[in-house]
Amino acid sequence: MPSQARGAADSDRGGPEPLSPGRRAEVLRQSLSVGIATGAYGISFGALSVAAGLSVLQTQALSALMFTGGSQFAFVGVVAAGGAGSAAIATATLLGIRNGLYGLQVTTWLGARGLRRAAAAQLTIDESTAVGMVQPEPAGRRLGFWTTGLAVFVFWNAATLLGAIVGNALGDPKQWGLDAAAAAAFLGLLWPRLRSGEAAGVAATAALVAVLVAPHAPAGIPVIVASLVAVVVGLAPRRKRVAT
Amino acid sequence: MSLWTAVLLASAAAFATKYAGHVVPGHWLEGPRISRVMALMPIALLAALDAVQTVAGPGGRPVVDSRLAALVVAAVALRVRAPYIVVVIAGAATAAGLRALGLP
Numbered sequence: 001m002p003s004q005a006r007g008a009a010d011s012d013r014g015g016p017e018p019l020s021p022g023r024r025a026e027v028l029r030q031s032l033s034v035g036i037a038t039g040a041y042g043i044s045f046g047a048l049s050v051a052a053g054l055s056v057l058q059t060q061a062l063s064a065l066m067f068t069g070g071s072q073f074a075f076v077g078v079v080a081a082g083g084a085g086s087a088a089i090a091t092a093t094l095l096g097i098r099n100g101l102y103g104l105q106v107t108t109w110l111g112a113r114g115l116r117r118a119a120a121a122q123l124t125i126d127e128s129t130a131v132g133m134v135q136p137e138p139a140g141r142r143l144g145f146w147t148t149g150l151a152v153f154v155f156w157n158a159a160t161l162l163g164a165i166v167g168n169a170l171g172d173p174k175q176w177g178l179d180a181a182a183a184a185a186f187l188g189l190l191w192p193r194l195r196s197g198e199a200a201g202v203a204a205t206a207a208l209v210a211v212l213v214a215p216h217a218p219a220g221i222p223v224i225v226a227s228l229v230a231v232v233v234g235l236a237p238r239r240k241r242v243a244t
Numbered sequence: 245m246s247l248w249t250a251v252l253l254a255s256a257a258a259f260a261t262k263y264a265g266h267v268v269p270g271h272w273l274e275g276p277r278i279s280r281v282m283a284l285m286p287i288a289l290l291a292a293l294d295a296v297q298t299v300a301g302p303g304g305r306p307v308v309d310s311r312l313a314a315l316v317v318a319a320v321a322l323r324v325r326a327p328y329i330v331v332v333i334a335g336a337a338t339a340a341g342l343r344a345l346g347l348p
Binding site for chain 1: 245246247248249250251252253254255256257258259261262263264265266267268277278280281282283284285286287288289290291292293294295296297298299300303304305306310311314315317318319321322327328329331332333334335336337338339340341343345
């Protein structure tokens with residue numbers, strides 16, 4: 001674990017006060033449980049990826065190098081459906097845009113430079129950002145980010161290997177409901193974001209657009225077309241109406 | 245394009261996106277409209293992906309099968325605040341169970 005409290009970087013970021021042992025244990029418990037829970041579903045990624053036609057090594061490369069679950073599932077989903085490599089890249093990249101936004105926030109907690117900044121960037125995903133964000137004090141945010149990011153990275157990659165190898169032996173992943181596991185996993189990522197009526201409306205519209213476009217476009221394109229719903233709604237002038 | 249090329253290019257793009265967030269001046273994305281688009285983007289993408297993952301059949305045509313039942317079970321699990329891993333396993337178990345019974 002990279003030391004989360006490098007004195008020099010702390011000076012202008014709320015001070016270098018160390019965490020109390022109790023708070024430290026609390027943050028570590030959160031990080032580890034998120035790391036294990038999220039990492040474990042790397043098994044279904046590994047199995048699905050191999051079933052989609054990627055080699056074990058290619059599957060592992062995605063988990064280590066791409067390291068962002070939604071984009072990885074999207075990538076192998078496009079490949080499984082026979083989509084072009086360019087469509088797989090585009091879908092995965094669009095889905096990863098949120099990581100760039102997380103980075104804007106994360107960088108203000110860490111103040112990391114050079115290789116540490118590159119490592120922090122690679123670990124900037126939903127879970128590490130989320131656990132960091134909910135900590136009240138700067139040292140807690142740093143510890144939460146680094147430990148969650150590293151825990152997810154380790155468990156996700158180990159689980160990917162297991163899924164890729166066992167997945168080969170299991171045969172059709174559909175028999176084990178792994179395609180449904182991916183659907184449930186996406187829903188689990190989406191669910192906490194659906195608090196507002198606008199968010200639910202965007203989700204429902206995007207889902208409908210994707211299903212309507214799917215029969216008429218190569219795999220991967222429907223999701224990109226559906227992402228325009230976010231652009232249109234986001235750029236539309238605010239109407240002052242009852243937001244339902 | 246070979247599969248390896250696609251894997252490596254997509255991984256490079258993923259890292260570049262993450263890294264950009266750490267080096268881009270924060271005020272670039274602070275416009276209210278841009279930040280709204282950025283907040284809504286993952287919602288639209290995840291919803292679209294989930295819809296395709298759940299109902300798209302051969303040739304992209306929509307089909308109703310065990311995946312839809314699994315998604316309903318997952319939604320119920322999320323509604324009762326089940327842990328993430330339980331949601332994923334519940335979805336997989338539902339589809340696996342229904343298929344073991346001979347359903348599509």
